[in-house]
Amino acid sequence: MRHMLILGGGTAGTIMANKLASALDERDWRITVVDATEEHYYQPGFLFVPFGIYRMREIVKPRRQFLPGRIQFILSGIERIDAEKKTVMLSVGESLRYDCLIIATGADIHPEQTDGLFDEEWGRSKFDFYTPKGADRLAQFLKGWQGGKLVLSITEMPIKCPVAPLEFLFLADAYFTERGMRDKVDIHLVTPLSGAFTKPTSSDVLGEFLERKGITVTPDFDLGRVDSKEKKLVAWDETEVSYDLLVSIPTNMGNACIARSGMGNELNFVPTDKQTLKADGLEDVFVLGDASNLPSSKAGSVAHFQSEILFQNILEHIEGRPACAHFDGHANCFIESGFGKGLLIDFNYETEPLPGEFPLPGIGPFKLLQESSINHYGKMMFRWVYWNLLLRGVELPIEAEMSMAGKQVR
Amino acid sequence: MGTLSIAGKTIELDADGHLANRTDWTEDMAREIAAQDGIPELTPQHWAVINFMRTVFAKEGDAPSIRRLTKESGVDTKTLYQLFPKGPAKRAAKIAGLPKPKGCI
Known part of the structure; x- marks a missing residue:
């Protein structure tokens, strides 16, 4: 009996477990998923919690509910991966041998990595919305806030869901407008990027959106430390930005078990072949989702597209054939722009987000890089798609490989 | 695409203004690029960074x-x-004769 071991029961690990459960013969393979917590959060929902659009209990379900009966779920942290001995040591003391390992341990925020960010003011005047606790606390705070200077600060790249900070700003603009206090709130984005986003066309479009909504951007700001007493951000070159309310996107890092295993880069992300998703230099080890060092976005859609490629490659690999399916870096992200509208971007390693229609040229129904109500409905419907189709590994009508159909090239 | 003139030689640059061919790079050229970029002198610490980046x-x-x-x-x-x-990452890459770092999305 061979053993397929999946570390992490988030979006990536759960999709993969479902796909493999229906493909691998039960007489030949057992499948195990290990995760440190019981709760599966719909992470795209965190964005909406601070504004009271979702409540936390609406975006959490038990992990086990999404794992087929034949899969063994072990509730434990991971101590260390020994790729040479093909063994994983669990925090609960047990060791697991594997024949094939999938690392899907994700990425988490680390405010303690920045001087002065994680102190007694964390949760009082400084918040995150990338954790259940952070998003909940921010929701409580915003309800009673009288206004002032709201600064959203991106510490360093890469971050999970790189469009989420922009969506937060758009939703904040709508939230304060609807509460009749937009004139009392100054909204700022402070970013290490040279503009609103990474790629030129979308950076221009999204930059114009920010400007139209009266949101100020401070680009090229590399955060060195936070001064909680003076309420200011200080860059490494000593330039400063003051705040009344800081919404921080802290440094994102891979799981600490990656560092303990001596497998990660400086941010604990696992060096991975960007096409085959095989861990560099390791036998029988694959990496899926946010845990890798791939130059693709860290997002659920990316984990989903990768899972289709990895599924093919794993089936080849366990038959002793070379992994020949290639991931193209495809990402597909709805961007909430407030007031019941949204944008959609679709891109890969080579092609930046372009305007157009998606998925059908001339028809859509979704608009690429343009605001529309249907994009907003797409985003809101996605929660249902996530729980009912995506996690269960059901094929969606979007190809893993990006298509140029409907895209307008400048 | 621009070019850079050093010691009578014309060197090709890429769209970001970095050297188009990494093999064109010399230490003198690094000093020249740095000077044009507002760093008049390269100290041993500068060189430690530049050499690390090239490696x-x-x-x-x-x-x-x-x-x-x-x-x-x-450092x-x-x-x-x-x-x-x-x-530092962008500027040191330019002086080291390397393309602009890809960074992440």
């Missing part, structure tokens, strides 16, 4: 991030920003 690039095909520079080059972040003001 990583030769091995891995991309320039290291600031975090990695701090961790492995022996702390504060000093990096003093040596190469306004974005």
Whole structure:
């Protein structure tokens, strides 16, 4: 009996477990998923919690509910991966041998990595919305806030869901407008990027959106430390930005078990072949989702597209054939722009987000890089798609490989 | 695409103003690029960073991030920003004759 071991029961690990459960013969393979917590959060929902659009209990379900009966779920942290001995040591003391390992341990925020960010003011005047606790606390705070200077600060790249900070700003603009206090709130984005986003066309479009909504951007700001007493951000070159309310996107890092295993880069992300998703230099080890060092976005859609490629490659690999399916870096992200509208971007390693229609040229129904109500409905419907189709590994009508159909090239 | 004239030679640059061919690079050229970029003198600390970047690039095909520079080059972040003001990773890559770091999305 061979053993397929999946570390992490988030979006990536759960999709993969479902796909493999229906493909691998039960007489030949057992499948195990290990995760440190019981709760599966719909992470795209965190964005909406601070504004009271979702409540936390609406975006959490038990992990086990999404794992087929034949899969063994072990509730434990991971101590260390020994790729040479093909063994994983669990925090609960047990060791697991594997024949094939999938690392899907994700990425988490680390405010303690920045001087002065994680102190007694964390949760009082400084918040995150990338954790259940952070998003909940921010929701409580915003309800009673009288206004002032709201600064959203991106510490360093890469971050999970790189469009989420922009969506937060758009939703904040709508939230304060609807509460009749937009004139009392100054909204700022402070970013290490040279503009609103990474790629030129979308950076221009999204930059114009920010400007139209009266949101100020401070680009090229590399955060060195936070001064909680003076309420200011200080860059490494000593330039400063003051705040009344800081919404921080802290440094994102891979799981600490990656560092303990001596497998990660400086941010604990696992060096991975960007096409085959095989861990560099390791036998029988694959990496899926946010845990890798791939130059693709860290997002659920990316984990989903990768899972289709990895599924093919794993089936080849366990038959002793070379992994020949290639991931193209495809990402597909709805961007909430407030007031019941949204944008959609679709891109890969080579092609930046372009305007157009998606998925059908001339028809859509979704608009690429343009605001529309249907994009907003797409985003809101996605929660249902996530729980009912995506996690269960059901094929969606979007190809893993990006298509140029409907895209307008400048 | 621009060019750079050094010691009577014309060197090709890429769209970002970095050297188009890494093999064109010489230490004199690094001094010249730095001077044009507002860094009049390259100290041993500058060279430690430049050489570290070239070593990583030769091995891995991309320039290291600031975090990695701090961790492995022996120069702390504060000093990096003093040596190469306004974005050490980008500026040091340019002086080291490497393409603009790809960074992440």
